[in-house]
Amino acid sequence: MNKKMAAMMVMGGIMGTSASAMAAANPFSDVPADHWAYDAVVKLAADGVIEGYGDGAFKGNRNITRYEMAQMVAKAMAKNTAGADKAIVDKLAAEFAEELNNLGVRVSNLERNADMLKWTGELRYIFQRTNNEGAADKSHNRAELRLFPTAEVNDHWHVKARITARNDMKNDTTTNATLTYIYAEGAYKNFTVAAGKMPLSSTNDEGLVVDDFFSGVQLTFGRKLQTVLEYGRWNLGNSTVSKNNAADYQGIQFNYNSGKVFAGAGYRHLSSDSFKGITGVSANEDNFNIWSAGVNYRFDKNFSLAGAYAQNSSADDYAKAGNICLNYKGINRKNPGTWGAYAAYRYIGRNASLASTYNTISFGGHNRKGWEIGASYVPFKNVTTDIAYFHGKQLLDGKDSNTLFARARFMF
Template identity: 25%
Template structure:
């Protein structure tokens, strides 16, 4: 405990020292907006629709004050905007509210009398095809890397989110998922995941204070190293110091240093160490695979600290320290340390890399290197992006991840992920992904797992 408190205090002291100058810079309205900031794309869209005047030099770097003046003009012509442009104007107004207040601009979209309740909904249609070797720990099956079981699943998922603004500081938020596979893969013997699932993923209260934010309840968490080790819902409390952006090359990079602290537990212990989708009654499988009571029918406790530090508008450093304790066995605990790096190599090409290590005695290291080209921006029609990731994640190097599809905690995973995304019209995203992984654990390197997903994300409201 003393060691953990020492780490937390060191991180907070580091943040307080390094953030002072950058905080002063962020409050300065004459500071340049970093190239690649999402506001440039939003202004370009408004100019394209005739809401604001088109710039003679689209690549010109603007200050926050200059952007605020453009937003003020957009507010003045909001009556000419369609629903999509009004949403952009609202988002820009919120981002530059301080600068607009200095300009004495009255903004109806952020007026105190605005609607307090907001809803959002996304429909996801997907087709999955997977072919993988048999698993030795699926009840009493014998490992056979040459025997592959194909699985095809077509289905849909509806994600509903809602928030209620209690005051200028506090907001109540919730998120639910409704999943329907077009066949029940369990009854057909073709997989582990139940065909129909409905659940409230999270419900939490957010507080926005000067210099920091807070989440209390069951909230979504993605580690600062791009979700490589842990991407799950946590139950507890989160404190965010600073003004973090979503890590990764492209829009949002270089926003400012931040420290994120989490204290609580990870729900659904059976879903950890990447046994994703197993019904809770089968949680003994994941504990048998790990031979570790930390993940046996429990919700492990978590204490974590994340740091995101921008070296420049193009380059970020990230780091995580995650400590897990068993709710059933207080003597069982494990720790994970992760470092990450991302940068823009050129206007369209981005690079990121991650290294993780746990204090398990074996199979405890993970690596990932990824390249991105361009990027699909949801509100920019015909924008697109592609990515390529090379991953080697040994069996004990990650906890629960989504984006990297490290499917099996028994064998570890090494291989590539290739993806493509395209925006045919505002808000709609088509995506395709191919994953090829092989085992890393001694005795199971012949294991192979091929996975293909084709999906469409469609906003409903």
């Protein structure tokens, strides 16, 4: 039997996976016809692990996407197979783990039966050069190793961590490996709780305000309509304040994601003596109150338009930040040849955008406005490349400023 036809025969059996999963966007590229997963699915179909339509017929002769293949794997996982078939299911679950997570299917059974502790990692090479009019060029050339251990505690709880080590390739110096974050996370049907040092990201504005880590507690409620509550302490060393001490932090954000439209709003309160007297802040102001909102609209599978705005109501100057970005296509690190590009205009006031996710800004400096273009490409499976160029003005004096950023990532 033709492999593609056989795979399509079994697809109908998984159509009832979940209504919300079927409504999600389908960003995954087609699985090649010679992919080993086809053989695996045909074997499971022959063994009756995955069933076709009731009449035994197949519906059409079209390519199967990774999204659809993941649904087949979810159906097979639900049957709790044993022996050789179970080994096939486990291998498929590992291959399509990201897609399964997107469908809301947990792979804890696979993790528990394979290994209680799993390691993934990433090697990065980064080059950056910034030129500010009237000042000497600043360059940055480093290699960075990131290791991500994940330990399963039980069906709901996992411990997650990141270990980071860097090499300054310009000066041939290496840092010791450090524990960037470590936290426990419990995932339940309608909410998730996390405690420890964990990622701090303003997802409501796509990282305009902050993309770093904080120590505390995070509660997340809902799926399509999501509420995120955060409480703890944030070290300001990686922020625009650049002082190595912690601020008290409380935050709330609301996110809505329909697949085609993502929108969100958030509020973050920070308290620290480090705020007093910094550029644009009065000498007696020790609180930051930052409001932000963002929206991302996907026109079709190729184009999307995103916009975000943030304002610090406690600052006198450099208290606003904004971003608008047009995206074209996008990469899938498991699919060589995929690529994406974008064009953006950014206005980054340092007292509203404290640690943004934008590479040219985080490496080149805040308090700037201007245009940026960038592109990403996947030359080999699990290898990605990025390049971006920012050109604009410094908010302080209106002088020219530009930053070139390039990165290669090897993920394992």
